[in-house]
Amino acid sequence: MLPQHTRCLASKAFKYQSAHFRIPQATFSTTTRRNGYDDTIQNLKIGTHTRVIFQGFTGKLATANAKESMEWGTNVVGGVKPNGSGEHLGKPVLPSVRAAMEQLKPDATGIYVAAHQATAAIEEAIEAEVPLIVAVAEHIPLHDIMRIHSMLQTQSKSRLVGANAPGIISAIGRCRIGFQPLPTFSPGHIGIVAKSGTLSYETVGSLTRAGVGQSLCIGVGGDVIAGTNFVDALKVFEQDEDTEAIIIVGELGGTTEEEAADWIKDYNRRVKNPKPIAAVIGGFQAPPGKVMGHAGAWTGLGEGTSESKYRALESAGVTMVDHPAKFGGVMKDLLAKSGRNVKKIASLPQAQQRRSYHSLHSLRRPFATPIASQPIQQRRSLHLTADQSSDLLKSYNINLTSAPESAPSSHYVGISPARAARSPSIIAAPTANPDHLHQRVKRFPFDYQQGPTPEVINNAIAHMQLDAAPPKAKAQTAELIQNLWKLYREKEAIDAHVSLAVSESQDEIQVYNPFLFFDDAAFKSNKRQADLHELRDKTSISATDAEAEQAGIVYIPLASPTFSNGTTQKETQTPPSSAAEEPRNLVGTLVNGAGLALNTNDVLHTRLSSPPFSTTAANFLDTGGKATSATIKTSFKLILSDPRVSVVFVNIFGGLTLCDMIAEGIIMAFKEVGVDKPVVVRLRGTNEELGQKVLGEAKLPIHAFDDFEEAVKKVGELANGGSRELRN
Structure with a gap:
């Protein structure tokens, strides 16, 4: 089911032909070493010597990026436009990556195309044996990436950075391949x-x-x-x-x-x-x-x-x-x-x-409260009902039963990504008990193109402690794994897991408690899996979630916290009128970038959740890497819809996002949304001085900073209604 973020890359770059599950015809270079891809690590060392091409060279984003990189010192030697020729930015344009390799002899390629075009672009670069391939596009479907890695593992010429990456840059060598x-x-x-x-x-x-x-x-x-x-x-x-x-x-x-x-x-x-x-x-x-x-x-x-x-x-x-x-x-x-x-x-x-x-x-862990045990399931925006899950599994010859009440043991099996191996894997455990599953689960990677081999399946069955099971049950488990793999690949799942038990009376397996987690990029970027996407229960989506998704914003309200002294947020405040009343002094956060948003919430908790302060973040909000003024306005609307919020903290480090544009969005929010809570804004990065100027000239009740710690201190003071000393 779907991660709650928009799967698109706004780009007018050239259009590659669709290449879903295309098998490359090129013969790849291989080595006798088991890990040939490791031989390409040296290709990451870029610098003044690096000759760079762009795929999608004449597109709007690539043009702007290439021009800026060239002015900085990057040795851009040309680019590719399918079936194109001529010049662009004073550099040659070639019709294919292979032609560019033959004529321009690049060391690296930057791929500046939309997510639905990026897979074919990466494949073309691998086939042409470009030493370093940098893919910046977000929301490339996971199964496309696993298929690409199946290709990469067979060769020792090309190294991939990304996808969904800002790229690679040598500051000392003045070479940038990214944004x-x-x-x-x-x-x-x-x-x-x-x-x-x-x-x-x-x-x-x-x-x-x-x-x-x-x-x-x-x-x-x-x-x-x-x-x-x-x-x-x-x-x-x-x-x-x-x-x-x-x-x-x-x-x-x-x-x-x-x-x-x-x-x-x-x-x-x-x-x-x-x-x-x-x-x-x-x-x-x-x-x-x-x-x-x-x-x-x-x-x-x-x-x-x-x-x-x-x-x-x-x-x-x-x-x-x-x-x-x-x-x-x-x-x-x-x-x-x-x-x-x-x-x-x-x-x-x-x-x-x-x-x-x-x-x-002082260095100390930035988390004061105990970590809850991790649940098995992801919460996600595509919700399959129990009947829908049962029907889907049944179409792959997987028949569900109710959880057995008296089974002597339970087991867990499924297909899941093996991130370290860069491949799918069988995930297996000798128990389905949630209290022990996290510690006993193990992954058994296999090649995406080949699928799970009998050896891999047998190893997984042995780890499940079913290798000594009756022959019928063991054979059914092997068949179950193959059926889960078929569903996993055809429906482009991220996880497809089930629990199972062996019936004592019939020597056969009982399958129950399915967990299905699908990749939304397959539909949103490539328009695949439309039938699966249509199963989405739109009535279960709140208006706030729908508005955030439509705007490309990841907005996740957080639960009211429990602080390190064991008290809840509402117990640290003036006694509420009702015992069930939520706290009213939390911090609404508005941040550009998922990593920065995560860290912002961490630091707010570290600095402000203990005396003399008693507040923390009310939400996670990532505006996305290409936030606009309209996005910022919508973000304010989402944050202020939470009655627990007493102060809004805007924390921006501009890369592609421009600080002056963020400032304009904040002003728009004051005018059109009606901001009735104090706002603290911290701007750094691209156009930060201009952003500060825009905020200053607006004459609005905004507390603007460029220093992060000073901004956090002000947030704590405003949330707690007075001047307090920041714990650091």
């Missing part, structure tokens, strides 16, 4: 790898203001499966002579942070003078079972929480911060203590330093 805000960057020696675009911009901005520049910044993206992960980036940073220290920007979802922690432990053991590493993790306040803006920002079975990711990195010796604005001071301190080549860093030209953020005084 990062260039004025934020400065040349230096800090390597950054991040899931979130906006959090990576925050990180870069903090470093630049502190006079510490960047070497290579890799945005891996927020999709379920990423072409490049944290460990890939760490391997590059280890060998990169330009990189003297490393920053990791993670969030909930998947296991790449834990994998990075394991790699770092090994790195610190085997290297005499390891490069210092710092990190931030977002998503501590994310409600369990919700997809938090990014397609991959949800915690699956057997995956760690934000808390466990934080602890894993901390135990590996990583310096943890709770907000990326602190990285400037932290990295200067770490580098000074490391004994590494700080003189080399200081000798580079830096961007003009500005007033820096507060430095880090």
Whole structure:
């Protein structure tokens, strides 16, 4: 069922032909090594030498981006337009990527096409053996990505960054393949790898203001499966002579942070003078079972929480911060203590330093309350009734029964993404008990094109402790797995799971309690699975949710909190007129970017949920990467519809989003929505000075800041009705 965010990329780039489940005809280069794709990690090291082409070169977005990148210093050598020729921006236009490889010999390609065109564009680049492929489009269907990775695993020439990524940029080498805000960057020696675009911009901005520049910044993206992960980036940073220290920007979802922690432990053991590493993790306040803006920002079975990711990195010796604005001071301190080549860093030209953020005084976990056990199911906007689920499963020869009352044991099986393996997998556990399932579940990856082999199926059955089951039950379980895979692939599911038990009397399996979770991008980006999408029960969608979805906003109200002292929000306030009355002093948040929105809520909880304050965020709201003034107005309307909100906090770090446009949207909200609550606005990034000017000239009751900590302090004061000292 569907994550609650809009699946589209507004672009007038050229149109690729539809290539759904197209099998490439090219013969890929292979190696005798088992992990040939790992051989392409070195392709991530871009710089002045990198020759870049654009796919979709003549489109509006590609044109603007290419022009800006070329002016910055990126060596753009041309681009591709299907069946096109001639020149664009003074560079040659070729009819295909293969022709561009033969004539222009690029090292990398940036794919600037809409999501429904991006799959074919990536495939064409793989077939042409372009060394580095950067896909920035959001909402490429998961099954297209898994099919692409099935191709990538058979070759050792092409490396993918993305999709749904801001791209990759070498500040020291003046090479950008993506849409990062260039004025934020400065040349230096800090390597950054991040899931979130906006959090990576925050990180870069903090470093630049502190006079510490960047070497290579890799945005891996927020999709379920990423072409490049944290460990890939760490391997590059280890060998990169330009990189003297490393920053990791993670969030909930998947296991790449834990994998990075394991790699770092090994790195610190085997290297005499390891490069210092710092990190931030977002998503501590994310409600369990919700997809938090990014397609991959949800915690699956057997995956760690934000808390466990934080602890894993901390135990590996990583310096943890709770907000990326602190990285400037932290990295200067770490580098000074490391004994590494700080003189080399200081000798580079830096961007003009500005007033820096507060430095880090103490490192502590930014989550004070216990984490609830993770539920099995995702909450999502496409709801299948029990009868609809039963009918769909029955059409794949999977007949459901009621949960057995006296079965000697239960088991769990399904098909689910294996994020680390970049493939689908059988997910299996020897129990279906929710209290133990999270700890005992295991994934058995298999190739997307090939499907689950008998060996993989038998291994999963053995882990379910059914290898000694009666032959009939064991055979039925194997058939069930094949039927679930068929449903999974044909209906483009993200998860398709069931519980099962073995009947003592009939030696056969009973299947019950299905969990089906579908990819909305298949329909919204590519218009596939229309019949499935039509099953959506629109009557179950609230007016607020419908308005948010229509505007491309991810808006998730949060439950009234319980604070670290065990009291609820309403118990810390003036006694309400009714015991059931909700709190009335929570913070409505409006943020651009899912990662930044997650971290904003985390920091509000850390700073303001304990005395002398007693407030926290009322909602998660991601305006999307291309927010408009109208989007901001709608966001205010959604936030102010919650009676618990006493102050609105607008936290923006502009990349593609322009701060002056955000300011205009805030003014529009005051005029057209009727804002009757105090508003705190913090603007950084693209056009921040102009945005501050627009707000100042409006003469509205808006508290404007560029410093994050000062803005949070003001939010706490307004929410609690007085001046309080900020806990930091």
